[in-house]
Amino acid sequence: xxxxxxxxxxxxxxxxxxxxxxxxxxxxxxxxxxxxxxxxxxxxxxxxxxxxxxxxxxxxxxxxxxxxxxxxxxxxxxxxxxxxxxxxxxxxxxxxxxxxxxxxxxxxxxxxxxxxxxxxxxxxxxxxxxxxxxxxxxxxxxxxxxxxxxxxxxxxxxxxxxxxxxxxxxxxxxxxxxxxxxxxxxxxxxxxxxxxxxxxxxxxxxxxxxxxxxxxxxxxxxxxxxxxxxxxxxxxxxxxxxxxxxxxxxxxxxxxxxxxxxxxxxxxxxxxxxxxxxxxxxxxxxxxxxxxxxxxxxxxxxxxxxxxxxxxxxxxxxxxxxxxxxxxxxxxxxxxxxx
Numbered sequence: 364x365x366x367x368x369x370x371x372x373x374x375x376x377x378x379x380x381x382x383x384x385x386x387x388x389x390x391x392x393x394x395x396x397x398x399x400x401x402x403x404x405x406x407x408x409x410x411x412x413x414x415x416x417x418x419x420x421x422x423x424x425x426x427x428x429x430x431x432x433x434x435x436x437x438x439x440x441x442x443x444x445x446x447x448x449x450x451x452x453x454x455x456x457x458x459x460x461x462x463x464x465x466x467x468x469x470x471x472x473x474x475x476x477x478x479x480x481x482x483x484x485x486x487x488x489x490x491x492x493x494x495x496x497x498x499x500x501x502x503x504x505x506x507x508x509x510x511x512x513x514x515x516x517x518x519x520x521x522x523x524x525x526x527x528x529x530x531x532x533x534x535x536x537x538x539x540x541x542x543x544x545x546x547x548x549x550x551x552x553x554x555x556x557x558x559x560x561x562x563x564x565x566x567x568x569x570x571x572x573x574x575x576x577x578x579x580x581x582x583x584x585x586x587x588x589x590x591x592x593x594x595x596x597x598x599x600x601x602x603x604x605x606x607x608x609x610x611x612x613x614x615x616x617x618x619x620x621x622x623x624x625x626x627x628x629x630x631x632x633x634x635x636x637x638x639x640x641x642x643x644x645x646x647x648x649x650x651x652x653x654x655x656x657x658x659x660x661x662x663x664x665x666x667x668x669x670x671x672x673x674x675x676x677x678x679x680x681x682x683x684x685x686x687x688x689x690x691x692x693x694x695x696x697x698x699x700x701x702x
Contacts, residue, residue: 560590
């Protein structure tokens with residue numbers, strides 16, 4: 364949001380716009396789930412309209428003027444193939460797919476059971492992936508700078524999409540996309556912040572975190588302290604990144620590394636639940652072993668190629684979690700012996 368609004372109003376610093384976005388999304392989350400959902404749906408509809416305008420405009424420009432590079436270049440790259448480069452890019456690009464799993468954190472607040480939640484998760488993943496591919500493919504064809512030029516200029520990477528739209532289509536679409544992206548990114552964070560708040564709430568309810576964070580507002584049903592805690596962490600990290608030229612890459616990698624690590628553990632838990640503990644009868648090997656192991660292997664490869672700062676943050680968070688788990692486990696065993 365900060366980058367998009369700064370591209371539109373460069374007189375105001377990116378970190379100021381970023382702080383405003385965090386403040387607005389926090390207030391909406393404190394207002395309540397239904398209010399946030401209504402606003403989020405309206406913003407999503409607006410984003411889809413703007414995306415359609417961009418797609419049509421990009422196709423018209425490509426048909427009229429041609430592409431800046433070969434039609435397959437966005438898929439094959441404009442340099443020698445490098446698996447390390449692909450995996451490193453995935454560690455950043457995965458941010459555009461994150462959020463589909465946040466739906467699961469609202470399982471207690473929906474009707475229809477777990478199957479309905481699972482279908483919603485898969486639908487959002489497929490839809491978001493399809494829209495991401497179309498948008499980035501067209502933008503890559505319009506981008507005047509090569510990948511090497513962008514790699515050498517971190518400050519230009521964040522605004523590359525808007526610059527490409529401005530140069531190829533016009534300022535009107537640049538401004539429209541910037542406003543849409545600013546609002547859309549803020550309200551994407553709205554859902555993420557709400558999911559993080561409910562995760563903190565659930566962990567506090569299970570005594571994995573201070574029980575104070577499990578308190579719920581009697582009127583709105585919102586875990587206010589949990590959401591405020593998530594908002595503070597978001598504000599500090601986002602403002603720090605917004606004040607650096609290469610902050611976007613670092614922030615995205617740090618955010619993604621947490622999600623990727625969690626997904627690795629999720630794949631491992633599938634094997635542990637269905638194969639080791641056999642909680643649902645005999646395991647189906649291709650579904651309960653092959654897919655989770657292959658998926659975890661791909662995720663580990665992506666994590667290895669992520670930025671060093673992201674890896675350090677990920678290891679630190681994992682270490683803190685393991686220490687807390689060990690302390691709580693020892694405390695639980697001590698209580699059992701005392702009884």
